[in-house]
Amino acid sequence: MRLFDSHAHYEDAMFDSDRHERLEALRGTDVTHVLNCCSDVSVFDTVIELCERHDFVYGSIGIHPHWVLETPDNYLELIRKYAMHEKIAAIGEMGLDYFWKEPKDLQERIFREQLELAKELDKPVIIHDREAHEDCLKILAEYQPAGVLHRYGGPVDLMKQALSWGMYISFNNDLTYPEWNQPHIDCLMECPWENLLIETDCPFAPPHEHRDERCESSDVRNVVRVIAELRSVSEDFVAETSYRNAMKLYRISG
Ligand SMILES: [Zn+2]
Structure with missing residues (x-):
């Protein structure tokens, strides 16, 4: 079995003491690829370092909507520069987040500017949508x-719009939380196999039975188990x- 964790955050401070060790511990396991996703300019260098130190790690560069207020005016130039790196496979994560209280107009401007830049650079995008489904879609x-x-855990009809132009949908251990997994399950059941990715979003989204712990890419195995069931x-x-889909989306050969 080979597993591609299509969305992880080893740049996060929760991995400050051991990010390289935890990644190296994946060697020889079923997890053969990790896409490390980016959230703001303060971690651009860390994402590049992760890509350079671990051959199976690829990265994205971009601004998460939660960090728009901390984003410098020249951020597009910075993304453009870092995205030149051969292992930067996507732009993001970007999008809208109405759970936190960052100004919506600023979120929208930075979202649109990154979408335009990704088109120009011919890179796929990683979309974060939290409680903003209508506006985001x-x-x-x-x-x-x-x-x-x-x-994504929004309405199925909005997901189908994104599928209509070929977007992928990624699922993680949200599927295991009985309190709020139903929208995610509804989307999973309607997602065509050729558009489905798996991820952990580690360290943030542990399986329900380990809900208070930091999670890691190895927890993607549990996502596979739940989807199969x-x-x-x-x-x-x-x-x-999901492995082949991720390789195709992020344009990784081999
Ligand atoms: Zn993320």
């Missing part, structure tokens, strides 16, 4: 980018299908 429909809706297919099928 309305903007995405204007640009119709290549990319992935990450941890819910859709009545083998774990090997889920692993291999």
Whole structure:
């Protein structure tokens, strides 16, 4: 079995003491690829370092909506520069987040500017949408980018719009939380296999039974198990299908 964790955050401070050790511990396991996603300019260098120190780690560069107020005026130039690196496979994560209270107009401007830059650079985008489904999909429909809706748990009909122009949907251990997993399960059941990715969003999204712990890319195995169970297919099928999809989206050969 080979597993591609399509969205992880080893740049996060929760991994300050051991990020390289934890990544190296994946060697020889089923987790053969990790896409380390980026959240703000303060970690651009760390993302590059992760890509350079670990051959199986790829990265994205971009601004998460939670960090728009800390974003410098020249951020687009910085993204453009860092995105030249051969292992930067995507722009993001970007999008809208109405759970936190950053100004919506600023979130929208930075979201749109990154969508335009990704088009110009011909890179896929990683989309963060939290409690902003209608607005987020309305903007995405204007640009119709290549990319992935990450941890999406909104209405199925909006997900289908994104599928109509070929976006991918990534699922994680949100599927295991009985209190609020139903929207994620509804999307999972309607997501075509050729558009499905798996991820951990580690360290932030542990499986329900480890809800208070830091999670890691190895927890992607549990995502595979849950998807296989819910859709009545083998774990090997889920692993291999999502692996190939991630390789295709992030344009990684081999
Ligand atoms: Zn993320």
